[in-house]
Amino acid sequence: MTAIEENVHQTSEGAQEILPRDVVSAAQRLRELGAVLRISEAEALEAELERAPDDETMIINMGPQHPSTHGVLRLMLELQGETVLRCKPIIGYLHTGMERTGEDLTYLQGPTNVTRMDYASPLFTELAFSLTVEKLLEIEVPERAVWIRTLMTEMNRISSHLLFMATNGMDLGAVSMMLYGWREREEALRFLQEVTGLRMNHNYIRPGGVAADLPDGWRDGVLRLLDMLPDRLAEYDTLLTQQPIWRERLQGVGVITSEECLALGITGPILRSTGYAWDLRREMPYLAFDQLDFDVVVGSYGDCFDRYAIRLAEIHESMKIVRQCLEKMPKGDYRIQDKKVTPPPRARIDESMEALIHHFKIFTEGFKVPEGEAYVPIESPRGELGCYIVSDGSSTPYRMHVRAPSFVNLQSLPHLMHGSLVADAVAIISSVDPILGEVDR
Amino acid sequence: MSDGGAVENGEAQEVIAEPVVELLYDMPKTISHGQTVLHPTRENYASLLKKLHDDGYLMIVDLCGVDYLKHFDREIAPGIQAERFEVVVNLINHRERSRLRLRIQVPETDPVMPSAYDLYPGTEAMERETFDMFGIVFEGHPDLTRILMPEDWVGHPLRKDYDVGRIPVQFKAANR
Numbered sequence: 001m002t003a004i005e006e007n008v009h010q011t012s013e014g015a016q017e018i019l020p021r022d023v024v025s026a027a028q029r030l031r032e033l034g035a036v037l038r039i040s041e042a043e044a045l046e047a048e049l050e051r052a053p054d055d056e057t058m059i060i061n062m063g064p065q066h067p068s069t070h071g072v073l074r075l076m077l078e079l080q081g082e083t084v085l086r087c088k089p090i091i092g093y094l095h096t097g098m099e100r101t102g103e104d105l106t107y108l109q110g111p112t113n114v115t116r117m118d119y120a121s122p123l124f125t126e127l128a129f130s131l132t133v134e135k136l137l138e139i140e141v142p143e144r145a146v147w148i149r150t151l152m153t154e155m156n157r158i159s160s161h162l163l164f165m166a167t168n169g170m171d172l173g174a175v176s177m178m179l180y181g182w183r184e185r186e187e188a189l190r191f192l193q194e195v196t197g198l199r200m201n202h203n204y205i206r207p208g209g210v211a212a213d214l215p216d217g218w219r220d221g222v223l224r225l226l227d228m229l230p231d232r233l234a235e236y237d238t239l240l241t242q243q244p245i246w247r248e249r250l251q252g253v254g255v256i257t258s259e260e261c262l263a264l265g266i267t268g269p270i271l272r273s274t275g276y277a278w279d280l281r282r283e284m285p286y287l288a289f290d291q292l293d294f295d296v297v298v299g300s301y302g303d304c305f306d307r308y309a310i311r312l313a314e315i316h317e318s319m320k321i322v323r324q325c326l327e328k329m330p331k332g333d334y335r336i337q338d339k340k341v342t343p344p345p346r347a348r349i350d351e352s353m354e355a356l357i358h359h360f361k362i363f364t365e366g367f368k369v370p371e372g373e374a375y376v377p378i379e380s381p382r383g384e385l386g387c388y389i390v391s392d393g394s395s396t397p398y399r400m401h402v403r404a405p406s407f408v409n410l411q412s413l414p415h416l417m418h419g420s421l422v423a424d425a426v427a428i429i430s431s432v433d434p435i436l437g438e439v440d441r
Numbered sequence: 442m443s444d445g446g447a448v449e450n451g452e453a454q455e456v457i458a459e460p461v462v463e464l465l466y467d468m469p470k471t472i473s474h475g476q477t478v479l480h481p482t483r484e485n486y487a488s489l490l491k492k493l494h495d496d497g498y499l500m501i502v503d504l505c506g507v508d509y510l511k512h513f514d515r516e517i518a519p520g521i522q523a524e525r526f527e528v529v530v531n532l533i534n535h536r537e538r539s540r541l542r543l544r545i546q547v548p549e550t551d552p553v554m555p556s557a558y559d560l561y562p563g564t565e566a567m568e569r570e571t572f573d574m575f576g577i578v579f580e581g582h583p584d585l586t587r588i589l590m591p592e593d594w595v596g597h598p599l600r601k602d603y604d605v606g607r608i609p610v611q612f613k614a615a616n617r
Contacts (some may be wrong), residue, residue, distance in 0.1 A: 265563025
């Protein structure tokens with residue numbers, strides 16, 4: 001018997017599915033009432049006696065191929081008529097073992113891997129990874145690199161929220177919104193492509209700085225977007241925000257409280273929609289956010305409409321930040337001039353043998369990172385995105401873990417959905433805005 | 442420090458040999474790259490969480506496992522015995538804007554530790570993931586099943602002795 005087989009015998013793996021009502025414990029059945037419900041089994045049984053017996057319940061599957069599940073999220077819903085009683089998200093359909101892959105890639109190759117996790121906002125995962133590696137290396141990137149990173153991630157936040165606008169509209173039947181959202185996102189991606197060379201999965205932010213300096217005429221690209229967006233966002237307001245059908249569909253649907261959010265580890269727009277002003281950009285500033293002027297947008301009801309409105313308002317705030325980046329962008333290096341971390345410039349390779357050797361070594365062996373461990377969080381469009389790296393002193397991470405906000409935020413689904421209608425389930429999944437690539441990693 | 446010296450004035454030697462451990466919440470505390478790390482044992486993990494929760498650490502942001510099979514001689518706080526597995530818990534105190542990291546040693550022979558679910562329901566998915574990837578069992582977790590891998594999967598993929606599947610690369614010109 002191998003070691004692995006032994007381990008299997010030690011563990012007992014049950015089914016991942018939602019279990020029928022008569023099998024699960026009373027405490028678990030009652031948990032459908034609230035996220036932070038702490039109750040003993042005896043108390044739960046007692047409390048249940050007062051409730052009507054529900055024999056008319058049915059367990060159905062939603063997904064993993066359902067179009068409104070944003071990829072491959074599978075939900076098992078227990079319904080009583082049209083009302084959702086319990087809900088269990090089942091994930092793993094997109095699991096590709098990226099954390100394991102990350103252990104085999106050097107620190108320079110790392111961003112190529114992690115950028116594929118959250119494919120709607122790839123620059124953020126690259127940033128979290130790079131910041132963690134830089135913390136382990138104890139290096140500081142040049143000021144221009146910091147500002148380029150700030151600018152690019154905010155542009156990415158805009159494109160990510162625009163994608164949310166599009167899919168949120170599509171999920172709820174406002175199909176024209178889908179086209180509008182995609183149209184504007186394409187404009188934002190065009191800028192990202194001008195700078196990084198790729199629309200998505202940029203591999204642009206790397207340990208030590210960024211891959212390339214901003215190209216000539218980048219200001220025009222930014223300004224074009226900044227001039228275009230306000231009018232288009234005003235269209236969204238006309239089309240959605242002020243539209244009675246849209247409001248009816250979202251207001252009061254999927255309500256969650258701050259306490260529940262904190263207990264469940266939920267961050268980002270969902271936490272802010274409850275009125276809890278928590279944004280890492282302001283509370284624990286990283287990059288250049290301590291020198292920037294912007295507002296943290298909060299909601300008051302914690303419902304789907306607040307989450308929609310917050311994301312729309314965050315696009316405005318990000319535009320404000322991008323405008324400040326335009327003014328404050330300093331001159332200088334776009335990556336650290338540390339020979340240990342940075343490959344020599346392309347022009348040097350033709351004339352210097354040492355540069356060629358150095359270039360070759362850094363791309364085959366990679367650079368070594370001193371022993372240690374660090375966790376660096378940033379505020380991604382979906383919440384707190386953290387990267388935890390353990391280094392054993394070699395050129396590949398010993399362990400690379402990404403705290404994906406979507407993965408944790410999915411835990412809010414059972415509580416958001418309880419008592420709502422099946423039709424609202426779609427609105428709720430959409431308002432959580434999960435990216436399944438990041439959930440399953 | 443020779444043995445003879447230790448015998449002669451054993452008391453004085455002991456005082457010097459005793460490593461200076463900084464304590465926070467009665468737990469050995471270290472600083473890793475400016476981040477505070479506590480090293481509780483499995484036994485006092487639950488009571489520490491309770492204290493932290495009362496002190497305003499209301500959210501466990503992250504919980505993950507690490508398998509130190511191939512890097513056993515890493516740096517931990519003095520007085521803490523290294524084990525194969527480590528469970529790393531990141532907490533946040535919103536009011537004081539501070540973070541805290543816990544590193545709990547979990548032995549290979551008995552990979553069991555208490556669940557944080559009662560105080561922090563948000564660890565539900567994270568503990569399931571750690572169980573799935575490392576085979577660490579969390580006692581008191583309401584639904585400890587695999588979360589990312591299929592439920593009939595054999596083994597725990599992020600363990601260092603788990604073989605990663607490979608497809609051999611065939612070079613067409615090699616056999617010519």
